[in-house]
């Protein structure tokens with residue numbers, strides 16, 4: 001295979017990219033073991049938006065952030081580009097054969113069954129629920145502050161927001177209260193805490209190498225290996241599966257009973273159960289798929305939002321002026337709501353808060369917690385390019401012929417920092433870019449939200465992006481309305497840890513899990 005790959009000539013041979021220092025690992029170490037995004041940002045500066053690098057055994061792979069090329073792979077080509085087989089196996093391990101794993105017709109069927117639960121009205125209806133989950137966490141913090149010296153306390157933010165967002169997804173998706181914010185012994189809350197970091201954080205050279213090798217194994221052998229491996233990382237994932245499947249089975253049977261008694265609810269799980277009780281086989285899921293969807297929703301909808309929230313607070317303690325301006329905007333909206341006789345902000349209030357909206361956009365641009373999408377071309381293809389590539393032999397390519405089987409890594413953070421789209425200051429966190437009419441160019445439309453790649457794009461784009469945006473807004477309002485956040489000395493040592501999602505950790509303290517210690521005090525009322 002290596003000889004075949006090494007000697008075959010391809011139109012892609014002369015695409016510029018970094019030199020590989022290791023035949024066995026290629027450039028994979030630099031890409032996957034460094035802090036999130038750092039390697040690809042520096043490659044982009046040197047080589048552009050399409051970069052050839054080496055995977056193990058000297059095999060070529062491509063890192064792509066060119067807008068038109070991404071648009072083609074994610075939107076135009078449907079199922080002609082598939083996820084890497086070994087990455088799908090990671091999805092099976094973390095969430096079963098649900099939406100994240102499924103491909104082709106199976107994916108189409110599953111997505112069709114799930115979509116009705118994720119529209120704009122459904123997401124907007126969840127605002128009070130998101131607010132109440134955020135408020136529960138704020139009440140716990142207030143109790144702690146009340147009994148702390150000087151009414152100030154250092155909270156490890158990810159630990160708390162992870163539980164609150166688990167409760168939010170539990171109630172929105174399953175109408176089920178995991179009680180994770182109040183009960184730190186909650187089993188589901190415990191197994192999901194630091195799951196990504198424990199399973200995928202700081203991947204060793206051996207791990208990266210064996211993941212690459214595994215793609216040559218027959219899939220049944222690979223699955224058998226993972227179902228029996230004694231590796232602590234995989235044992236941890238199997239524990240999550242056992243605990244989550246137990247809760248899912250219980251939930252499905254409760255919901256089926258409720259539906260039969262005519263007491264069905266509108267949560268997503270109830271919709272799935274209802275579809276399965278119907279006659280149409282094209283709108284049904286197998287029992288395995290049904291259990292998997294619950295894990296998909298917890299996995300895809302919980303750590304993503306909670307880590308994004310942690311990164312928001314990280315930015316706000318570095319820019320106290322922005323924190324204060326947001327609080328002023330919240331107070332003004334609270335006043336308007338109060339004058340209407342409402343004690344809480346509604347969806348229209350949130351929609352009218354321009355600084356909040358700009359901050360959420362900038363947060364999702366600058367800290368996209370899902371970093372990479374891995375796609376293989378299932379057939380020969382031609383990629384359109386926004387920026388022509390000058391090859392190492394001086395040829396200028398306006399489009400890129402792609403042979404079947406080409407493996408690509410689509411870089412979300414690099415696209416999100418494209419200077420031609422987001423402005424010359426794309427490498428800095430600047431919420432005001434969203435408030436200036438000329439700052440952002442929208443020549444190519446990519447993702448479902450703010451033209452970002454953060455939620456991917458096309459037929460496999462994030463199904464829960466509307467939930468995520470409203471949940472982020474609701475939590476931001478609740479947190480800033482109640483508290484002020486300040487940096488602690490550890491802020492200088494925060495790392496953007498790449499663990500499938502981007503997790504804050506402290507330099508040299510990876511074994512302590514996700515960490516962002518911030519000093520919290522009550523926010524003055526009446527600003």
Ligand code: HEM
Pocket residue numbers: 099100111169296297300301302304305308368369370373453454455456459460461462463464465467468
């Ligand atoms: C800031 C928060 C979020 C981010 C950054 C995010 C990002 C993403 C990305 C990049 C994908 C594509 C993954 C791939 O193709 O491999 C994805 C897929 C998905 N997301 Fe999200 N997501 C977020 C929140 C949510 C929420 C709240 C939910 C559920 C309520 C959710 C449910 C899903 C599902 C089910 C998929 C699979 C879609 C499919 O393959 O058809 N996500 N998300």
